[in-house]
Amino acid sequence: MARMTMIEAIQNALDISMGRDERVVVFGEDVGYFGGVFRCTAGLQKKYGRSRCFDTPISELGIVGAAIGMAAYGLKPCVEIQFADYVYPAYDQIVSEAARLRYRSAGGFTCPLVVRMPAGGGIYGGQTHSQSPEALFTHVAGLKVVVPSTPADAKGLLTAAIEDPDPVIFLEPKRIYNGPFDGHHDRPIVPWKKHEGGEVDENYYKTPLGKAAIRRQGEGLTVLAYGTMVHVAMAAVEEAGIDAEVIDLRTLVPLDTKTIMESVRKTGRCVIVHEATQTSGFGAELAAQVQAECFYHLEAPIMRVAGWDTPYPHSQEWDYFPGPARIIRALNAVMEA
Known part of the structure; x- marks a missing residue:
C-alpha cells in the first residue's frame, strides 16, 4: 500500500492499464508533454511514447469523435476533457455515436471508450470550470457514469472503466483531487497543494462498476x-x-x-x-x-x-x-x- 492523492491514483491507474494493454491510448488537451493541467497524465508520454499519449487541438468534438473511431477499430481510448464544463461541443458525439454504437450495429461494434473529466467546484474556477453535469449523462441509455470519492476508488473504478466494453463517463471531483478533504471545513485544503492522500494498492486491481x-x-x-x-x-x-x-x-x-x-x-x-x-x-x-x-x-x-x-x-x-x-x-x- 502507498499514500496517494486522487491525482496520483488516477495516474497510477492509467500507467498500469497502458502497461498491461497496448491498445490503451490516452489523449486530450495538454495531457502529453505537460502531463495535464492537474498532472493526472504526468510521465505517461515519456514512458509510452507520443503514439500512445499525445496532445490534441482545442476541440472537444474532435477529441471524442476521434476516440469513438479508435474504439470501434479496436483500441481502448481514455481521453481527457480538461474541465467537464468543456464537454458540451462533444455531447452530440457522446450521445448520438458512442452511446448508440453497440445498439445501432446490433452488436457488430462496441465502443470501449472512457471520457475523463474533472468536475464540480471548489478551486475558485468560476462558472466555466466548476459545473457538475452528471445528470446530462445518466439520462442517456448506453452510457455508464462513475464518480469516485477516494483515491483507492478512483484507481479501481478507472481501471474497470478502461476494461469495460462500453463507453464510460468518468467524473473526477477536483475539489478532492489533492485531499484528504475534511467536510467540516467551509473551505477546501488548498486544492493545488499536494497532501497526504489515502491508502492505495500500488498493484493492479479494479473496483466493479455498479457497486456502492x-x-x-x-x-x-x-x-x-x-x-x-x-x-x-x-x-x-x-x-x-x-x-x-x-x-x-x-x-x-x-x-x-x-x-x-x-x-x-x-x-x-x-x-x-x-x-x-x-x-x-x-x-x-x-x-x-x-x-x-x-x-x-x-x-x-x-x-x-x-x-x-x-x-x-x-x-x-x-x-x-x-x-x-x-x-x-x-x-x-x-x-x-
Missing part, C-alpha cells in the same frame, strides 16, 4: 451521496450525532439499487446530497426510485440537499455548495417528521 460502498453503518436514516459530497455528508452526520447510514454511490449508472433499497427499508428515512443544481438533478431519480421501492417502509418524506437552481455563482461558491449546516437541517427535519 457503505461508508458508515447506521439504523436511523440513510444518506445517499457521491463524490465530494460523501465527505461533507459524513461530517454532517458526525456533527449532528445522528445514527445515519452513509452510502457512497460511486457508480450512478449502473446504480446499485440493491444496497440503496436494503438500507432505506432498514432505516425508513432518506436524505440525498449532491453538488449539482436540484431541479432534474440525479437526486430526483434517486428519490423516485426510493419512493417506488420503499414507499411502505418510509417514515418521513425523502429530502434532497443540493446546489441552487442558478448558473454557477462564482462570488457565492461556498454558499452554493451543500455544507454540513444545510445537511444537518435536512437530517433533523427527516428525523423529526
